[in-house]
Amino acid sequence: MAEKRRSSTAGDETRARILEATLTTLKEDGIVGASARAIARRGDFNQALIFYHFGSVDDAIVAAVNMMSVRRLENHRDRLEGAATLRELVDVARALHHDDTANDNMTVLTQAFAGAAGDPVMGPKLYAALSEWSDMVTASIRRVLGDSPIANLAPAEQIGQGISALFLGIELLADLDADNAGIDALFDTLMAAASMVELLIAGGLTPPAEKS
Numbered sequence: 001m002a003e004k005r006r007s008s009t010a011g012d013e014t015r016a017r018i019l020e021a022t023l024t025t026l027k028e029d030g031i032v033g034a035s036a037r038a039i040a041r042r043g044d045f046n047q048a049l050i051f052y053h054f055g056s057v058d059d060a061i062v063a064a065v066n067m068m069s070v071r072r073l074e075n076h077r078d079r080l081e082g083a084a085t086l087r088e089l090v091d092v093a094r095a096l097h098h099d100d101t102a103n104d105n106m107t108v109l110t111q112a113f114a115g116a117a118g119d120p121v122m123g124p125k126l127y128a129a130l131s132e133w134s135d136m137v138t139a140s141i142r143r144v145l146g147d148s149p150i151a152n153l154a155p156a157e158q159i160g161q162g163i164s165a166l167f168l169g170i171e172l173l174a175d176l177d178a179d180n181a182g183i184d185a186l187f188d189t190l191m192a193a194a195s196m197v198e199l200l201i202a203g204g205l206t207p208p209a210e211k212s
Helices: 002-029 036-043 048-054 057-082 086-103 105-116 122-145 156-174 181-202
Strands: none
Touching (some): 002 036, 002 105, 036 048, 036 057, 048 057, 057 086, 057 122, 086 105, 086 122, 086 181, 105 122, 105 156, 122 156, 156 181
16 A cells, blocks of 8 residues: 555656646747657656656646646736725736746737647647636636626627737737836736726616617
């Protein structure tokens, strides 16, 4: 029994090394350089271990992105789940953006997206790896809007997916904005928009009547 536990622990440690090496390779060498040989060299292990634990380099990349996404969620879960207003949600998004910038998370995502583009197998797997973030955003939107009239204008799932897509677009643009001034201004605009929506909710906004 103890032997099985040691084997399981050793396997978990090896998987973790592979995933960390995969993330580092994507950050420093890009998707073109993310071969089994390069990843193994980064982590100082036999490249055969990648295929043993993950089946393929693509699956190792998806697993690494998923691990990174889980970390991002855990770093901001409490604030996101505790957000009571749209403005607080924008604050969480800004903080997440700064963390992503500091940790080169968007470099990993852009390179992974490049590898998954047009791939009918890797694409859906990568999308699924990011879905937990959209689900959490959706839950936050549903909680913040509550039973306000705005909540009836569009399903929370669609709003959540739209916000996730917008945030991802902002993050990708940040790679092109060296001083981040444009991105900071965009978050300021989102904060102003959130304030206006909150004022509409507080004022008892009435949704438009349906056409007969």
